[in-house]
Amino acid sequence: MNNDVKNIFLAGVGGQGTLLASEILSETLMTAGYDVKKSEVHGMSQRGGSVTSHVRYGQRVYSPLIPEGMADVLFGFELLEAYRYLPMLRPGGTVVVNDLKIIPAPVAMGMENYPENIPAKIAAACPDAKIVNGMELALRAGNVRAVNTVLLGALSQRMDIAEELWLAALRKMVPEKFLSENLEAFKLGRQA
Numbered sequence: 379m380n381n382d383v384k385n386i387f388l389a390g391v392g393g394q395g396t397l398l399a400s401e402i403l404s405e406t407l408m409t410a411g412y413d414v415k416k417s418e419v420h421g422m423s424q425r426g427g428s429v430t431s432h433v434r435y436g437q438r439v440y441s442p443l444i445p446e447g448m449a450d451v452l453f454g455f456e457l458l459e460a461y462r463y464l465p466m467l468r469p470g471g472t473v474v475v476n477d478l479k480i481i482p483a484p485v486a487m488g489m490e491n492y493p494e495n496i497p498a499k500i501a502a503a504c505p506d507a508k509i510v511n512g513m514e515l516a517l518r519a520g521n522v523r524a525v526n527t528v529l530l531g532a533l534s535q536r537m538d539i540a541e542e543l544w545l546a547a548l549r550k551m552v553p554e555k556f557l558s559e560n561l562e563a564f565k566l567g568r569q570a
Contacts, residue, residue, distance in 0.1 A: 383436035386533075387445040389463045390429050390455030391480050395526030398551070399455075400431035402530060405547040407435040412537050417442035428459060450501055452504075453533055455478045455526065456480050456511075457496040464503050473500055473507035478527060508570075515566040521556065524563035531567020541568070 386403065390396035412435040419430045424521045432444045444466060452467045454460025454475035467473065477497065484490040493499070494533055500507050510532045512525040519528070527548065534544050544564065552560045 382472065383434055383439050384451075385449045385467045385468075386433045386435075386451045386453055387444050387463060388431040388433065388453045388499060389454070389459040391459060392427055392429050394429070394455040394456050395523065396429045396431060399453075399526040399530055401548050402527075402544075402551050403433055403533070404435075405551060406539060407433070407546050409543045409546060412436060413438045413439045415442035421524065428462075430463070449521070450553035451510075451533065453529070455529060457500075458482070458493065461493065462494045463499060464500070466557035471504065473504045473537055474536060475500060475507065475509055476512040476529055477509050477529055478513060478525075510567065510570045514568070515570060519566055520559040521563070524556070524560050527552075527560045527563040528567035528570070529541055531564040532570050533567075534564075535568055 385544060388396050388400050400416055400418065404414045404416050414435045417432045432442055434442060446465055449466040450468060450471050451473045452460060452463060452471065452473045454466060456476060456478050460473060462476040481492060482509050497509050512528045513522065515528040516524040548564060549554050549557065550559055
């Protein structure tokens with residue numbers, strides 16, 4: 379293992395499971411033998427505001443914060459949040475994003491317009507962006523709240539971490555009563 383530090387920037391809206399996903403991601407990476415540092419910004423998360431998390435991993439990581447333009451992966455739980463944080467992505471980085479629009483309050487009140495064609499704008503910035511219909515796959519898995527696990531499955535395809543380590547982290551961190559649908563959601567995300 380070399381000491382290249384990898385950076386994953388997670389962006390979502392409060393209530394989407396962004397923070398749980400960063401916990402599962404961090405647990406997976408630690409189980410894989412990496413030093414992991416994580417930092418979160420909750421903002422107005424309980425009121426549907428922006429939630430971000432920085433996850434950095436490598437042989438030795440000294441800071442939890444990802445400098446702007448240095449994220450290897452932008453992991454978005456909502457289109458506008460992913461679009462907003464595109465400047466965090468390094469040249470040649472990749473995007474995994476949920477194909478979901480959550481209308482912010484200023485747009486709902488008619489004070490602002492929702493940007494048009496965000497998926498195309500993301501694809502223009504990152505040609506290999508993976509846009510996942512997380513809601514549809516979570517419903518197929520049996521629980522709409524498993525969107526974050528669907529997205530982790532999609533992210534896992536972009537990382538060189540054994541699938542069994544992801545599954546072990548899910549088994550450790552997801553409550554038993556929701557485990558089977560989350561395991562199915564992860565599988566569907568990997569296949570997306």
